[in-house]
Amino acid sequence: xxxxxxxxxxxxxxFFTDAGTVRAVDxxxxxxxxxxxxxxxxxxxxxxxxxxxxxxxxxxxPGEIVAGEITYKGETIFGLEEGPDGELRERExxxxxxxxxxxxxxxxxxVIFQDPMESLNPVFTIGGQLREFIxxxxxxxxxxxxxxxxxxxxxxxxxxxEQRYGEYPHQFSGGMRQRVLIAMALACEPxxxxxxxxxxxxxxxxxxxxxxxVDELQDKYDTSFxxxxxxxxxxxxxxxxxxxxxxGEIVEQAPVDELFHDTKHPYTTALLNSMPRPDxxxxxLEPIEGVMPEAINPPSxxxxxxxxxxxxxxxxxxxxxxxxVAHADGHPHRAACLKHDVFDAGYDESPPLETATxxxxxxxxxxxxxxxxxxxxxxxxxxxxxxxxxxxxTDGTRSDDRGETHE
Amino acid sequence: xxxxxYTLYRLLQAIPxxxxxxxxxxxxxxxxxxxxxxxxxxxxEVDEELVxxxxxxxxxxxxxxxxxxxxxxxxxxGDLGYSIHWGQPVTExxxxxxxxxxxxxxxxxxxxxxxxxxxGIIAATRRNEPTDHVSRIVALFGVSTPSFWIGIMLILLFAxxxxxxxxxxxxxxxxxxxAYAWIDTWPELLYxxxxxxxxxxxxxxxxxxxxxxxxxxxxxxESLHGEYVTLARAYGVPERxxxxxxxxxxxxLPIITIIGLNLSTALSGAVLIEYVFNINGMxxxxxxxxxxxxxxLIMGITIVFGTIFVVGVIVTDxxxxxxxxxxxxxxxx
Numbered sequence: 001x002x003x004x005x006x007x008x009x010x011x012x013x014x015f016f017t018d019a020g021t022v023r024a025v026d027x028x029x030x031x032x033x034x035x036x037x038x039x040x041x042x043x044x045x046x047x048x049x050x051x052x053x054x055x056x057x058x059x060x061x062p063g064e065i066v067a068g069e070i071t072y073k074g075e076t077i078f079g080l081e082e083g084p085d086g087e088l089r090e091r092e093x094x095x096x097x098x099x100x101x102x103x104x105x106x107x108x109x110x111v112i113f114q115d116p117m118e119s120l121n122p123v124f125t126i127g128g129q130l131r132e133f134i135x136x137x138x139x140x141x142x143x144x145x146x147x148x149x150x151x152x153x154x155x156x157x158x159x160x161x162e163q164r165y166g167e168y169p170h171q172f173s174g175g176m177r178q179r180v181l182i183a184m185a186l187a188c189e190p191x192x193x194x195x196x197x198x199x200x201x202x203x204x205x206x207x208x209x210x211x212x213x214v215d216e217l218q219d220k221y222d223t224s225f226x227x228x229x230x231x232x233x234x235x236x237x238x239x240x241x242x243x244x245x246x247x248g249e250i251v252e253q254a255p256v257d258e259l260f261h262d263t264k265h266p267y268t269t270a271l272l273n274s275m276p277r278p279d280x281x282x283x284x285l286e287p288i289e290g291v292m293p294e295a296i297n298p299p300s301x302x303x304x305x306x307x308x309x310x311x312x313x314x315x316x317x318x319x320x321x322x323x324x325v326a327h328a329d330g331h332p333h334r335a336a337c338l339k340h341d342v343f344d345a346g347y348d349e350s351p352p353l354e355t356a357t358x359x360x361x362x363x364x365x366x367x368x369x370x371x372x373x374x375x376x377x378x379x380x381x382x383x384x385x386x387x388x389x390x391x392x393x394t395d396g397t398r399s400d401d402r403g404e405t406h407e
Numbered sequence: 408x409x410x411x412x413y414t415l416y417r418l419l420q421a422i423p424x425x426x427x428x429x430x431x432x433x434x435x436x437x438x439x440x441x442x443x444x445x446x447x448x449x450x451x452e453v454d455e456e457l458v459x460x461x462x463x464x465x466x467x468x469x470x471x472x473x474x475x476x477x478x479x480x481x482x483x484x485g486d487l488g489y490s491i492h493w494g495q496p497v498t499e500x501x502x503x504x505x506x507x508x509x510x511x512x513x514x515x516x517x518x519x520x521x522x523x524x525x526x527g528i529i530a531a532t533r534r535n536e537p538t539d540h541v542s543r544i545v546a547l548f549g550v551s552t553p554s555f556w557i558g559i560m561l562i563l564l565f566a567x568x569x570x571x572x573x574x575x576x577x578x579x580x581x582x583x584x585x586a587y588a589w590i591d592t593w594p595e596l597l598y599x600x601x602x603x604x605x606x607x608x609x610x611x612x613x614x615x616x617x618x619x620x621x622x623x624x625x626x627x628x629e630s631l632h633g634e635y636v637t638l639a640r641a642y643g644v645p646e647r648x649x650x651x652x653x654x655x656x657x658x659x660l661p662i663i664t665i666i667g668l669n670l671s672t673a674l675s676g677a678v679l680i681e682y683v684f685n686i687n688g689m690x691x692x693x694x695x696x697x698x699x700x701x702x703x704l705i706m707g708i709t710i711v712f713g714t715i716f717v718v719g720v721i722v723t724d725x726x727x728x729x730x731x732x733x734x735x736x737x738x739x740x
Contacts, residue, residue, distance in 0.1 A: 056641055106642035118634040122733055123656045133642045168732040188642065 003074070004031035005224050006055070006192060011068035011078075013047075013054045022296045024050040024063070026248035029322075032192060037218065037225040039235045039256070041271070042245035043292050048228045051245070052194045054078070055226070056109055057100050073191070077104065107137035110185035114197035116177030120169035126153075126180050127165030130187060137188040152183040156213060175206035182214065186221060196228045211238055232275050236260060241331060244268050247303045248295050250322055254333040264325050264335035266310045302338065305353065312350035314338055320345075413728060417721045428713040429482065433475050436702045478706075487710065488703035492696070497707035501689065505711070507577050508688035511680065512673050514608045516666065519615035524662070527623025532650065534628060542620060549617025554676045558610035558683040565606060575685035577603045607684040611676050615669055622665055626658035633657065660731050667723025671716050 013025040024047045032038045040048045054065050057077060067088075070077040077100065079091040095104065113119040121129060130149035134140055140148060146165070153161035156179040169177060178198060185193045195214075199207040215238060218225065227239055235242055235256065242259045244252040244267065252265035263269045273286040290307045293299055299306050305315035315338055325340045326333035338347045444461050462468045466477060481488065487497035530542040566574035578599040584590045590599055630636065631654045639653045640646075678690030685691075689708055696704035728734040 058637065058640055101643045101645065104643075105640070111638070111641045113634055113638060115634060119638045121633075121635040121639075121653055121657065123731060124653075125732075132644070136643055170733045184642070 004033045005036075005073060006032040006226075007069075007071045008051075008055070009069045009071075011051065011054060011065065011070060013050050013059055013063060013065045015063040017062060017296075020296045022294075023248050023298065024295050025054060026295070026298075027068070027321075028243075028245070028248070028250045030243045030250060030253060032224050032226055034191070034224055035218075035222050036240045037227055037238055039239035039242040040226060040228045040245060041230065041232065041235055041242055043230055043288075045247075045292055045295070046245040047248040047295065048230075048245055049196055052111075052196055052226060052228050055194065056105055056111070057097070058105075072104065072108065075104075106133060106188045106190065108190050109192045109194060110188050110190040112178075112181045112185050112193060112195045112198045115201050116174060116181050117169065117201075119181060120177060122169055125166050125168055126172065127167075130165075130180070130184055133184055134187050148187060149183075152187040153180070155186070155217070156180070156183040158183070174202055175209065178202060178206075178210055179213070182210070182217070186217060186223065189221075190223065192224045192226065194226045194228065197230070198227075199234060200229070200231070207234075214238065232271055244271070247292060247298050249303060249336065250334075251304065251336045252334065253322060254326075254335075255329050255331050258326070258328045258331075258333050262326065262328075262333070264333060264340065265337045266308045266339075267304045270307075270309075302336070310337075310339060311353040312338075312347055313353060314345050314347055314350035315353065318343075318345045410725070410728065414721075414725055417724055421717050421721060424717055425710075425714060428717075429479060429710055430475070432706050432709045432713075433478060434471070436706050437471060437474075439700075439702070482710070487707035490696075490701050490704045492699040492701040492704065497704050500692065500704065501707055501711055504687060504689045504692045506579060506581060506688075507686050508674075508677055508681065508690060510577070510579070510604070511607055511611060511686065511688060512670075512677050514604055515612035515673060515677075516615060518608050518612035519619055520666070522612075523616045523619035524623050527620045528627050528650065528655070530620070530624040531627035531631065539624075542624070546617040546621050549613045549620075552613070553679075554610050554614055555679040555683050557613055558607065558680055561606045561610055562683070572606055573603050574606070577607075577684075577686050607680050607686065610683070611673065611680045614676065615666075615673060618669065619662060619665060622661055623658065626661055627654060630654040630658040656730070660727060663723055663726055663730070667720050670719040674712055674715065 008031070009029045010027045011025055011029070012023070012027050015022040015024055026047070028047075028051060030038065030040075040051065042048050050059065050063070053059055055070060055072075055077065057065070059065060065078055067080060069079045071079075076091060076094045079094050080088045081091045083089040120126070127146065127149055130152065131142070131145045134145040134148050135142065138145070138148070150161045150165055153164060158164055158176060158179055164172075169180075172180065178201075181198070199210050202210060211234065214225070217223075225238075227234070229235060239256050241255050242253070243250045244259070244265065246267050252259065252263070252268045254262075254264070259268060260272065263272060267288075270286070270288040274288055276285065288307060289309075293303070293306070299316075301314075301316040301319055302308070302311070303319075305311040308315065318338060320336040320338050320343055322334040322336040323340070323342045324332040325335045325342055337343075338345045444458055444465075444467065459468070466474055469477075478488065485498055487501065489495075490497050490500055493500055526542055526545075530539045533539050562574040565572045578587065578590070578596065580596055580600045584593055584596045587596070587599075590596050631650075633654070635657075636649055636654055639649050644653065674690075677688065678693055680686070681688040681690035682694060689711070692704070693708045695701075696708060
């Protein structure tokens with residue numbers, strides 16, 4: 001198999017805030033191959049957008065990429081090595097800020113954002129903004145860039161492009177603005193487009209049109225997409241392969257059909273059960289219990305265990321990484337759940353955590369917060385054992401931090 | 408509605424405002440204590456008949472609304488009445504004094520804008536660094552210090568102690584070098600104008616500078632966090648262009664509003680600054696008119712100040728409409 005277009009390995013992006021370190025992206029690995037649409041799915045706050053912005057090294061202070069490797073077409077977008085003093089330092093072959101700006105951003109990797117009103121500058125014309133990006137990324141003179149801009153506007157289905165070229169963003173409808181952003185991305189002729197929830201702000205009929213347009217243009221230009229969304233319906237419609245993110249980690253990774261029909265992670269199952277599906281008739285949708293904990297203080301063990309209906313005692317202690325649990329269509333099917341045999345963590349013998357699940361599901365920072373309603377005999381013992389076993393570093397300072405974030 | 412029609416529309420809207428200004432001014436001037444005839448006679452003992460004759464001559468025996476109509480008829484022809492104290496038509500007096508005031512206010516604005524915008528941008532890009540803290544202190548000082556005090560301090564330092572700059576009067580470039588015996592050439596005239604203008608300009612402009620700087624900083628910070636800035640970055644636009652083009656233009660809209668609205672503070676500030684620096688502008692004329700209870704002159708100056716302010720606000724609105732394409736000139740969408 002040829003090298004993938006984009007390879008991300010063990011990427012960690014953290015935000016250093018006064019309240020503590022937010023581990024927004026905590027060791028994710030995935031690939032995007034040529035011509036593929038790869039989904040990055042998860043609830044709000046799972047770290048999807050931070051992950052995608054890390055690919056362009058567009059993380060703003062106080063955020064920072066702290067570990068991992070991002071390789072694009074053989075070039076190192078991010079990479080660390082151990083220096084002679086034992087400290088980590090940036091690798092020599094890592095692209096400089098200037099190189100990232102001129103060689104990667106726009107012309108190799110382009111983005112489409114969620115809110116087309118916010119991401120177009122209200123005081124410049126649509127055409128002016130398009131032309132500027134084309135000039136910059138394709139090295140075209142003004143006139144040619146303008147022609148190209150008009151051609152792209154026509155290509156994404158904007159009627160009367162010559163006239164609309166000179167109009168301002170507020171004169172466009174939401175769907176039309178999103179088409180403009182797609183034109184912008186394609187006009188720069190990148191090999192990869194990061195689409196960060198591009199249809200979330202649109203109504204359903206317009207969303208359908210945009211997805212169709214992307215499908216059509218993707219066939220024509222053979223551009224790869226990293227499609228960031230929380231909507232499993234969109235994933236089913238457009239993606240080839242999917243990565244499901246939960247609290248900064250990828251918990252399941254599979255080709256799209258596999259993911260839907262042979263789901264291997266309880267979180268993915270929960271996500272799928274919480275939305276209507278055309279292929280199944282259900283009496284009632286099942287929302288996922290509780291809210292996602294904050295990435296500032298993730299639960300020990302498996303991060304999903306406080307909300308997981310299948311959680312067992314062992315899930316509180318052992319933190320699973322995503323391992324290959326099946327193989328389909330030449331792609332591995334990875335899942336980070338201890339119930340699979342490859343982990344061999346004693347899941348089957350472990351007592352279920354059902355009471356704890358119900359009691360602690362609603363607590364934002366996970367099931368271990370002190371002073372919560374939990375703490376009946378068995379649960380207390382488990383909590384103690386967690387701290388003793390030390391699945392995650394939980395020293396005194398850290399629990400103090402947690403107390404603060406709760407208030 | 409196009410920009411031209413919008414302009415016309417705004418000008419028409421200004422008419423009731425200006426009418427309101429004249430009515431309030433006229434009524435207040437007539438309610439104020441002090442009898443203009445007694446003032447004219449300056450305490451001389453005269454008989455009733457003469458007083459009545461004078462009142463009749465000036466129309467003071469007629470009811471208030473009739474006098475207002477007569478007054479407004481004059482105002483429309485450019486006649487703001489007659490100053491008893493100076494023995495000159497009010498219009499003539501004001502025309503002779505409006506130049507220095509406008510020169511002072513406009514240069515103070517120029518100074519404020521030229522310093523506030525770069526300083527605000529620097530503070531925004533170096534948020535919470537020493538530069539930002541210094542600018543915050545300067546702004547706090549500028550906002551909380553009365554302009555006349557700054558003026559006096561500037562005079563004490565630069566005119567009295569160091570002797571670098573003159574402390575009184577102005578040199579008016581529109582009079583030409585021939586009007587001044589001690590100035591021969593145009594460049595010398597302009598140089599002298601600048602020298603005389605420097606201190607009052609800083610004294611009057613500091614407050615505006617401080618306000619504008621803080622607003623510019625806030626706006627730039629907000630603009631730099633806009634998603635369109637992130638998008639421009641994601642498309643490889645150089646940071647310099649982002650600052651100068653993408654973020655900058657968006658940040659200027661509130662600045663324009665503040666400039667327009669602060670025109671009133673600038674004009675009232677000019678009254679004090681002209682007094683401190685002994686500049687023969689409208690502000691000084693205003694104070695002198697009040698001291699002499701010269702009602703016609705007080706009314707005339709109030710109307711002119713009011714008109715300048717209204718025009719300023721209209722210009723603000725128009726430039727807003729010109730810069731921000733979202734301003735729709737009041738048409739229905």
